[in-house]
Every structure is written in structure tokens, then in C-alpha cells.
Amino acid sequence: MEHAMTLVIFTFLSQMAIGAFACLFFIDTYKEKISERSTVISLITILAISAVAVVVSVFHLGHPFAAYRALLNFGASWLTREIVFFPLFMFFVLLYTFFAKTKAQKQILGWTTVVFGAVTIFSTAMIYTIPSVPAWNNGTTLAAFFLTALLPGPILVQLLLALLEKRTVNFNLYTTVVAFLALLLNGVTVSVLKSGLPAAVESAGLLTASPLFWIKIATLAAAFALAGYFLLKKKAGTVSTVTTLFALVIVAEFLGRILFYSSGVHL
Amino acid sequence: MAKKQKRYAFLINLERCIGCNACTVSCKSFYDLHPSINRRFVRETSELLTGTPKRNYISTSCNHCDRPACATACPTGAYIKLDNGIVKHNQDRCIGCRMCATACPYGVPQFDPVKKKMDKCDMCVDRLEAGEQPICVVSCPLEAIAIVDLNEIDESQVVADLPGFADSSITGSSTRFILPKGTTVVRGGIKSWNTL
Numbered sequence: 035m036e037h038a039m040t041l042v043i044f045t046f047l048s049q050m051a052i053g054a055f056a057c058l059f060f061i062d063t064y065k066e067k068i069s070e071r072s073t074v075i076s077l078i079t080i081l082a083i084s085a086v087a088v089v090v091s092v093f094h095l096g097h098p099f100a101a102y103r104a105l106l107n108f109g110a111s112w113l114t115r116e117i118v119f120f121p122l123f124m125f126f127v128l129l130y131t132f133f134a135k136t137k138a139q140k141q142i143l144g145w146t147t148v149v150f151g152a153v154t155i156f157s158t159a160m161i162y163t164i165p166s167v168p169a170w171n172n173g174t175t176l177a178a179f180f181l182t183a184l185l186p187g188p189i190l191v192q193l194l195l196a197l198l199e200k201r202t203v204n205f206n207l208y209t210t211v212v213a214f215l216a217l218l219l220n221g222v223t224v225s226v227l228k229s230g231l232p233a234a235v236e237s238a239g240l241l242t243a244s245p246l247f248w249i250k251i252a253t254l255a256a257a258f259a260l261a262g263y264f265l266l267k268k269k270a271g272t273v274s275t276v277t278t279l280f281a282l283v284i285v286a287e288f289l290g291r292i293l294f295y296s297s298g299v300h301l
Numbered sequence: 302m303a304k305k306q307k308r309y310a311f312l313i314n315l316e317r318c319i320g321c322n323a324c325t326v327s328c329k330s331f332y333d334l335h336p337s338i339n340r341r342f343v344r345e346t347s348e349l350l351t352g353t354p355k356r357n358y359i360s361t362s363c364n365h366c367d368r369p370a371c372a373t374a375c376p377t378g379a380y381i382k383l384d385n386g387i388v389k390h391n392q393d394r395c396i397g398c399r400m401c402a403t404a405c406p407y408g409v410p411q412f413d414p415v416k417k418k419m420d421k422c423d424m425c426v427d428r429l430e431a432g433e434q435p436i437c438v439v440s441c442p443l444e445a446i447a448i449v450d451l452n453e454i455d456e457s458q459v460v461a462d463l464p465g466f467a468d469s470s471i472t473g474s475s476t477r478f479i480l481p482k483g484t485t486v487v488r489g490g491i492k493s494w495n496t497l
């Protein structure tokens with residue numbers, strides 16, 4: 035799939051942005067005080083990442099300037115639904131950035147944004163949950179897409195806050211658990227594929243024969259170990275710890291998405 | 302009594318097909334398709350369809366499915382299932398996202414690198430409406446391709462599934478095949494190998 039790199043970038047960045055917003059919203063509204071400056075800069079970063087995702091995705095089309103026509107099949111096409119919901123997510127991030135002042139406003143706008151984000155990820159996963167590619171036609175697609183939101187997203191927020199506020203919000207328990215789930219999902223995916231149709235078995239072979247798969251496993255394991263170490267030590271970690279964690283999960287999830295497309299054997 | 306709406310489908314006779322590719326080439330030439338794309342493909346299929354080794358060919362194009370995955374996937378609604386069974390692609394709507402090619406279990410829609418849009422067989426619907434047969438049908442020297450009405454066909458004489466052809470129940474493929482007959486002629490080479 036030579037044209038798949040635009041899809042790799044779009045799905046990865048959009049899901050990370052959605053996860054990052056959800057995390058920032060929870061911290062901002064329910065957990066602890068973040069300065070307005072840090073919140074706004076973080077939200078604008080999330081919007082910028084989302085905008086890059088949209089621009090890249092348009093270049094996947096043969097006719098980028100006719101992209102608006104992709105809105106025409108909302109009743110049947112998950113791709114149309116994704117194309118409707120992701121800009122709605124972005125619009126509500128914008129509203130949250132500039133209009134959510136009170137806790138009630140933050141809750142209403144924040145939850146609406148999170149719901150649009152979650153529906154976007156669900157729609158993206160449904161685009162690929164299709165019988166023509168047996169490796170994708172199961173729950174691992176949905177799980178993998180949500181994990182891309184849940185793993186790099188919050189660590190991006192952690193990194194932004196570490197850089198902007200010069201303090202590390204302690205996510206170690208969360209990161210350890212989610213990195214473990216991400217590791218587990220790889221094992222589950224390979225075993226699901228191996229017990230599937232011949233095309234899925236072929237996908238499992240392509241996956242495990244790829245060095246990228248093992249680099250992904252190694253980076254996820256390293257992220258799990260690093261977050262676990264600081265969890266046991268009961269320390270939040272430094273800016274460099276968070277930067278390392280972010281780099282590890284970015285590499286793992288990005289490689290995972292490349293592998294998703296490259297190992298999807300058609301019937 | 303009102304006349305029952307026809308449900309057009311391809312009937313491919315494997316007993317007749319010799320793999321000459323006349324269908325592929327005539328379609329490509331008639332529609333002036335880009336060199337990299339075809340609307341019809343001929344390939345060799347299992348030699349053991351009948352139990353005895355025999356070379357078999359299968360000619361396929363769009364299967365004009367009852368539940369077309371291309372139409373469900375397409376974000377622009379470029380595909381429509383006509384009442385006569387034909388799944389038609391409207392190139393004016395297409396934006397070249399290629400989602401239909403991914404979703405079709407048969408990988409039928411092809412990307413035209415010049416138009417930057419998809420292309421697929423429309424069962425020569427304009428010719429059918431004018432009372433003519435599709436180009437691939439008329440060009441086959443063995444008359445191995447026919448257009449049939451699924452309401453009229455005797456389903457006990459045909460099959461919808463073949464080895465190497467995606468399960469017809471996924472999208473309700475309308476293509477039907479006549480299986481090759483068994484043969485008593487065993488190739489000399491194979492026989493002599495066996496008796497060595």
C-alpha cells in the first residue's frame with residue numbers, strides 16, 4: 035500500500051490529539067490547577083496536530099479539492115462519518131480553548147469534545163473492520179486505535195506540562211497499565227490472526243517476520259519498564275524521563291500503524 | 302401481471318473458457334482504459350475443480366453484488382445498485398480515496414492514475430439498455446461469458462463459489478459459474494510419472 039503513509043500519519047496524529055485532549059480536559063477540570071497559559075498552549079498544540087492530520091489526509095485523495103464530496107454518504111459510509119466527526123472534535127477543542135471559563139462550561143464543552151473524539155476513533159476503526167481484509171476484521175482494530183489515543187495522548191500532555199510548568203504530573207501508574215495493555219494487545223492480535231482465515235494467517239506471518247514489529251515490542255516494553263520503575267520508586271520522574279517515554283511510545287505506535295497497513299492482506 | 306424486474310448477472314462457463322483473454326483485451330480497448338487497469342481478469346484456477354487434474358480458467362470482473370461493499374465504503378456515494386442488479390460507479394462523484402478498492406472482497410475497483418479516480422465494470426449498461434450484449438460477452442470466441450437474469454436461472458446447475466474466489470455470501474456476489482466437467486483424459490506426463 036504505497037499510498038498508505040498519509041493514512042498512517044492521519045490516523046496516528048488524530049488519535050493522539052483526541053487522547054491528549056481527553057487527558058488535558060480531565061486534569062484541567064477535575065484534577066489540578068493548570069495555569070491558563072499552559073492550558074491554552076497545550077490546546078493549541080492539540081489543534082495544530084489535528085490540523086496537520088487533516089491536511090495530510092486530504093493528500094491521500096486523487097482529487098484533494100473535491101474532498102467536500104466525502105461528506106455525501108453519511109448514512110452508509112464510516113469514512114464519511116469520520117470526516118464529519120473529526121472536524122467537529124476540532125471545532126469543540128477550539129470552543130473549549132476560548133470559551134470554557136467556569137467548571138460547568140468546561141464540563142459541557144469538554145465532555146462534548148471527548149464524545150466527538152471517541153466517535154471519530156470508533157468511525158475510523160469501523161472503516162477498517164471489513165471482511166475483505168480478515169486481519170482487520172475483528173476487535174483488535176478498535177482496541178489498537180483507542181490505545182493510540184490512550185498511550186501517546188496523555189504522555190504528550192505530560193510532556194507539554196513538564197516543559198511549560200516545569201513540573202511533572204505523575205502518570206506513572208496510568209502509563210504502566212496502558213503500556214502493559216498495549217503489549218498484551220500485540221500478543222492477542224497475533225493469536226487472533228493465527229486462528230483466522232488464510233489471509234489473516236498470512237498477515238500474522240508478515241507481522242512477526244517484520245523487524246519493525248520487534249522494535250515496536252521493544253519500545254513498548256521499555257516504556258512499560260521506565261514508567262514501572264518510577265512507579266515503584268514513587269517518583270514522578272524528570273522532564274527527560276517524560277521526553278524518553280514520549281519518544282518510546284511515539285515510535286511504538288507509529289511503527290504499529292505502519293505495520294497495520296502493510297500487513298493487512300486482502301482476501 | 303406486472304413484469305418482474307430483471308436481475309442481471311454474469312454467468313461464466315468454466316467448461317468453455319480457454320484463458321485466451323479476449324474478454325479482457327476487448328473491454329480494455331473498447332473503453333480505452335489506462336494501460337495499468339483492467340475491468341475483467343482471466344486467471345488460472347484450481348486444476349482439481351472436477352476431481353481429475355484439468356487446466357481451468359476463470360474470467361471475473363465486478364460481481365454486481367446484492368450488498369456491495371464498495372457502495373457502503375464510498376464516502377461520496379459514487380456507487381449505486383440499480384434495480385436491474387447492476388452496481389454502477391459514477392466517476393463524476395469519485396474523489397479517488399480508494400476506499401472502495403479496499404472494501405471490495407474481490408479488489409475490483411481499480412485506480413486510474415491519470416484520471417485519479419476509480420474505474421470498474423458497469424456490465425456495459427448502456428449497451429444492455431440498447432438491447433446489445435456487453436463487449437466481453439460478444440468478443441469471447443468460446444461464448445464462455447453470458448448475461449443471465451437471476452430470476453430465471455436454474456441455480457441447481459450453477460455455483461456462486463469457487464476456490465480462490467472470495468466467499469460469495471460476504472457481499473452477495475451475483476456472478477454464477479458453470480463448473481468444468483470431469484475428464485477421463487489424464488495428461489501423459491502425469492501418468493508416466495505415476496507409473497515410473
Ligand code: SF4
Pocket residue numbers: 362363364365366368369370371372388404405406407408409410421472
Ligand atoms: S464486486 Fe466489489 S466492486 Fe463489484 S459490486 Fe461487489 S463489492 Fe462492489
Ligand code: SF4
Pocket residue numbers: 374375376377378379380390394395396397398399400401402410418419
Ligand atoms: S475512490 Fe471514488 S468510488 Fe472509491 S470510495 Fe473513494 S470516492 Fe468512492
Ligand code: SF4
Pocket residue numbers: 327328329340341362421422423424425435436437438
Ligand atoms: S461487461 Fe463491459 S465493462 Fe464489464 S467487463 Fe465486460 S466489457 Fe468490460
